[in-house]
Amino acid sequence: MTEAEIKNIVKGQRTWFYTGAPLSVDFRIHALQKLKGSILKNEDQINAALKKDLGKSPFESYMCETGLVLSELTYMLKHIRSFTKEKRVHTPLSQFHSKSYKKPSPYGVTLIMSPWNYPFLLTIDPLIDAVAAGNTAILKPSAYSPCTSEVIKELIAECFDSRHVTVITGGRAENTCLLKEHFDYIFFTGSQAVGREVMRHASFRLTPVTLELGGKSPCLVDKNADIKLAAKRIVFGKYLNCGQTCVAPDYIYCERSIKERLIKEIKKQIQKQFGKQPLERENYGKIINEKHFDRILGLVQPEKIVHGGEYNRKNLQIAPTVLDNVCFGDPVMQEEIFGPLMPILVYDSLDEAVRNINSMPHPLALYIFTNNRQTAETVTARCGFGGGCINDTIIHLATSEMGFGGFGASGMGSYHGKDGFDTFSHYKSIVDKKTWIDLPMRYQPYRKVYERLIRTFLK
Numbered sequence: 001m002t003e004a005e006i007k008n009i010v011k012g013q014r015t016w017f018y019t020g021a022p023l024s025v026d027f028r029i030h031a032l033q034k035l036k037g038s039i040l041k042n043e044d045q046i047n048a049a050l051k052k053d054l055g056k057s058p059f060e061s062y063m064c065e066t067g068l069v070l071s072e073l074t075y076m077l078k079h080i081r082s083f084t085k086e087k088r089v090h091t092p093l094s095q096f097h098s099k100s101y102k103k104p105s106p107y108g109v110t111l112i113m114s115p116w117n118y119p120f121l122l123t124i125d126p127l128i129d130a131v132a133a134g135n136t137a138i139l140k141p142s143a144y145s146p147c148t149s150e151v152i153k154e155l156i157a158e159c160f161d162s163r164h165v166t167v168i169t170g171g172r173a174e175n176t177c178l179l180k181e182h183f184d185y186i187f188f189t190g191s192q193a194v195g196r197e198v199m200r201h202a203s204f205r206l207t208p209v210t211l212e213l214g215g216k217s218p219c220l221v222d223k224n225a226d227i228k229l230a231a232k233r234i235v236f237g238k239y240l241n242c243g244q245t246c247v248a249p250d251y252i253y254c255e256r257s258i259k260e261r262l263i264k265e266i267k268k269q270i271q272k273q274f275g276k277q278p279l280e281r282e283n284y285g286k287i288i289n290e291k292h293f294d295r296i297l298g299l300v301q302p303e304k305i306v307h308g309g310e311y312n313r314k315n316l317q318i319a320p321t322v323l324d325n326v327c328f329g330d331p332v333m334q335e336e337i338f339g340p341l342m343p344i345l346v347y348d349s350l351d352e353a354v355r356n357i358n359s360m361p362h363p364l365a366l367y368i369f370t371n372n373r374q375t376a377e378t379v380t381a382r383c384g385f386g387g388g389c390i391n392d393t394i395i396h397l398a399t400s401e402m403g404f405g406g407f408g409a410s411g412m413g414s415y416h417g418k419d420g421f422d423t424f425s426h427y428k429s430i431v432d433k434k435t436w437i438d439l440p441m442r443y444q445p446y447r448k449v450y451e452r453l454i455r456t457f458l459k
Helices: 003-017 025-041 043-054 058-083 121-132 146-159 172-180 192-204 227-243 256-274 290-297 350-358 373-382 417-423 448-457
Strands: 087-089 098-106 109-113 136-140 165-167 185-189 209-212 218-221 251-255 305-307 321-323 341-347 365-369 387-390 425-433
Touching: 003 109, 003 136, 003 172, 025 043, 025 058, 025 121, 025 146, 043 058, 043 146, 058 121, 058 227, 058 417, 109 121, 109 172, 121 136, 121 185, 121 417, 136 172, 146 165, 172 192, 185 192, 192 209, 218 227, 227 256, 227 341, 227 365, 251 256, 251 350, 256 305, 256 321, 256 341, 341 350, 350 373, 365 373, 373 387, 417 425
Parallel strands: 109 136, 109 185, 136 165, 185 209, 218 251, 218 365, 251 341, 321 341, 365 387
Antiparallel strands: 087 098, 098 425, 305 321
16 A cells, blocks of 8 residues: 555544544444444454464464454443543532543544454454544554455455544555554554554654563462463463464473473373374464564574474474473573473572562563462562463453553553553543632732632642
8 A cells, every 4th residue: 555545544534533423422332333243244254364374273263362352342332331421520629619520532543553463353452442432543454464454454344434444454664654644542562673663653743652562471380389280271371372472471480399390291281282293283373474483493492392392394383392491591581482482490489580580671471370379479569560360371361351461661551441441542631610600719919818718728
């Protein structure tokens, strides 16, 4: 798409937004209901696209993408009337006689840039929140997942007027053109490197942003953990979508005394969940492209492999792999893995573990497996991270009742449910002052008697 075409799309959305059309709550509800119906009708096409792009099975596609989108739609349709109401707040006596309230208002024209690892979920979920809040939206899905991007484009064209929501496909050239345009809000999910570029462009127009990034999310396992259950849940979270999950446990950080038991159970769970030949299983996914395939293999030190290590270049598949005797200086610990490699590191004391975690950039997620409540409280209180779980992985993002997001190197802002509505809303603070009385104390000439009254009101 040319730069001129992109300019016209942005201009058209802004003109339409200022007509006030998307401000009606009934209009927003109808749009979300139409989107939900279209997703249900086209579920098979969505599944087929995700299979082509990432090798996902229909079960995984529903569990991790389509189902979560439908859940967010259901939640938002249930609560949107409540969310859009003005919120009355206390008025101080000094502003007698007035009514004070906060009015949620849409930002206007928004840009949603989504990644390739969960291409349907991470495009449509923020769109739901943006539409519920009354904005228009331009969606820019990733060029690395072209089949899903095409399905999204067809779906959106079926549900929305292009002045309300539209999809722009393409690659780096389209991204660059979009970031030069004037948006009222930008929502980006992806890598830290691209996130910096998004923020740099947004700063030129002082455009507010939400950045959903990633990082090296630690998974602590202490000696009081249920080792079998921990291994089962860690294997699920780590190798879901072949490790291409922003909140996957990036590395295991376990107490030294339980390392061998944990590795033994992890090996058992890999075989139980993926079989002895995972690369031959129909439902085992693939790495998104050859560039990332080579990057992941480049992180492996062969002498540290204690399980897995097999790969199939033709199918872009890497088997679930476990690496032992890893230290923080190894190549696999220098960047977010985003693949099916599980490095195992050890600690000797909880203070040591907390100190090392806090010496690294804040991760998007943190997981702790322990049956010691005090240990869990210490880790969740002292470590900086976006969100996480105690005795599980991944599942904290699968709810509309809590916001999801990171801070620092893992991003800024959050979404899902009410947090998502708030992200795409500006709350105007308004005082509605009555006209039947006008107290003279604030006007010049100032008088001592009025000063005493003001000091009474404002202390």
